Each structure stands twice: as structure tokens, then as C-alpha cells.
Amino acid sequence: MTVRKRVLFLLLITAITLITIDVRGGTSGPIGAVRSSVREVISPLQRGISAVVSPVGSFVDGVTNASDLKRENQKLRKEITQVRTENKTLEAAANENQRLRKLLNLVDEIDVDSVTARIITGSPSNFETSIQVNRGSNSDVKVGDPVVDGDGLVGRVIEVSPNRATVLLIVDSTSGVGVRTSRSEVVGIAQGSSGSRFLSMQFVDPDADVKKGDTVVTSGLQDGLFPPNIPVATIRSVKKDSSGLSKNVQLDPIVDLDRLSVVSILKARR
């Protein structure tokens, strides 16, 4: 056997062994711990590089998405006018809501402790949608904690080391969030899909009252993982499923997941 064949064989066996140990051990296994420690060591370097090159990244992003930005700008201008009108109505509704809450002696359920975190890096690969943030177990961040920004739900923490955490975005194909429509209280699961920036609402009754433009918020039914009433998405389209057993509801996330810079990590209720 030549040196090349011997080394190739050795590396093949090493790779297969590592894969097996990692698959069996998961994030709590020995490889999970090594991975977490290496990420922890490298994250200051990543932060430094990101800070230096972010203007270049923004430029490239601006060039490749210029037409999208123009369209988005026009859409936002229209929305501002609409929102200003709605805001006045909502103020009155919020006041009324406040009075009713007091009357019923309800606790404001979104009122949970939170930690503010800055994004270190975005998705590292084409086949997963996660971000790294600069807060970890030293800031009492735990696996499962929901992550939000000013607009709504971003995702949940899936891996933590002392000064860094990985957040799985809601659009990832392995993410599922218990949701309900805020207008008609129809419940379902907002499921991400591989690679796209959209969600689909699963398990929606074929006769359910859902319309394009409806806002979808967390239902709070998912064993307490996400507090209720956090905005998640708006309904992009509603179609009848070919089987006729459910509705095919496509959602647009409320948060612009491509332009995140600062997020809040909520303390999950356990």
C-alpha cells in the first residue's frame, strides 16, 4: 500500500468515525463540546473581521439586491402612510386592551426578561439558516430561548457556549413554531422550508378563515417555548391543498432576516 493510499484510508476512517460519534452524541456529546469550544475561541476573530469588512459586504449586498431595495422602498412608503392611519386606531384599541387586562387581572405574558445580543456571523452554509450571536451561558442564555428583534420572532437558541450562541432562524427547514392568526384565531405550525426565506403554515383546516395579509403571531401553545402574541409572519398566499384535507398557506416572515444586526434573547419559560 502506498503512502497516499494509507493516509487516504486513515483520513476516511477518521472522518467516518467523527461523523458517527457526532451523530450519536448530538450537541451534548464530546464532539459537541469540542465544537462549542472552538467556536468560542474563533468568535472574537470573526467579530473583528466582520466589523472590518461589513461595509464591503453591505456594498456587495446593495449591488446584488438594488432592484429589490428600490421595490421595497416604494412598498415601505405606501405602508408608512397606511400604518400612520392604523396607528391612531390601534392606540385606542391598546388603551381599551390595557383596561380589559387590568379588569381581568391578566399578566402581560410577553413581559419576560431578555438579553440584547449582537450578530457575529450569518448563515455559514447554503443548506442551513442560523446565526451566531455574542451572548452565551455567561449571560444566562439557554438552549430553547426565543430570539426576537424589534419587529417580531427571529428564531430560537439551539447551541450555547460561554460567550456565544447559535440561533436557528424560523425559516430553517427544521424549525417549527406554534402560531395563530391574530384576526381569526386559526392555529397551525409555521414551518420553514429548505433554503427559502418563506414559511408555510401547516395543519390549517380547509374551512379555516385565513386571508392574504393576515398577521400570524405565536400561539403560546408549544409547551411554553415561545411566549404568546409575538408577531411571526404575514400571510402571503392561501391555496387549497390538492388533497382537500388542509389549506396551503404561505407566509412572509415579518422580520427581515437578511438584515439583522441586534436581537433580544428572551428567557424561555420552563
Added chain:
Amino acid sequence: MDSPSRSRSRFTLDPLASRDDMDRSPILRWGAIAFLVLIGLLLETTIFSSWRLFNAAPTFGYVAVAGVAYYAGANTAMVFGFFAGLGSDIFYRTPLGVTALSMMLCGVLVGVIQTGMMRPTPLAVPLLGLMVSLIGNTVYILISIIVGFESLVSIHSFYAVLLTSLMNMVASPFIFLFIKQFIGAPAWKNR
């Protein structure tokens, strides 16, 4: 005139080379590879991952492996690919070793192809960049699916592989140039 073995040793970075072939000390050669892996990894996880076109980011790691295979041969590329892939795996959710395996196999493949090249053509580098990206990313997806990441079976994966390979193809002349500056003359010249 230099003897064949002398001219091979001038440029070799092969960590598996025998002691007689070495111009640089093993520490320097391994250090150079480790430095290249670290720099590549940092750039890949910070800058390049944000250069997205239709939600697909380039995966220059595969092109770097092809570059190392082209200029330094299959042995170096095999080791470089394994450690570069292992470094990338640290940041991915797929099991540790999946990217290492796919990059290592790409290194061997390109290394074997370059030994059969009589002379380089202007299209050789972009074509190698395209080929290694298509094969590497496909192998990565296949291994990931085998170990339980069924969500990668999607039309997006197909588009992502295609787009990322095209981006890699465009960038490969620049990456090959960098690798050449870093590790020396082409391996085909050293034979």
C-alpha cells in the same frame, strides 16, 4: 541542470513527502497549511457567507482544495481538504466530518486529474473550479442525507449547488492565483 528530484523538492509543500524531498522544514510546511486553513475558514464564515446571490453563497473552500491539488498534488490536497473541511464543519450543523470527507475526496480527485494533464489550458482552472464545486457540494449533500439531514432533499439544494458552483467558477482564477503565490509553482512543472 537540476536533477528531477532536485527540481521537485524546490517547490514541494507535500506534507507526505519523504525527508529527502523537503526544502522547507516540516514545521514550516504544516504551518503554511494550517495558516491557509485558518485564513480560509475565517473568510468563508464571515465575508463570503454574506455574498449571497439568490440566497446562495459561494463555497470557495472547494476551489482552494482544487488549487492546492493543482499546484501541490493529491497528497497535500487530501490533507488540506480534510482539515479545511473539518474547520468548516465546526460552524455547520451537519455532523463533524461531512465537509472534511467531501473536500478530501475532491482533493484526491483533482490531484489525480492534474497528474494526467499534459499542459494547462486557459479554461482548465475555471473548469476545475466548476467541477470540484459541483462534485464537492453534491457529495456533501449526499453524505448529509445519509446521516439524517433529509431536509437537504429539495429543489433549493439543486439551485444552491448550481449557483454556488458558477460563483466558484468565476472566482477560481483568482483563488488559484493566490494559492500559486502561496505555495509555489504548479505540480505539473515539478514532475
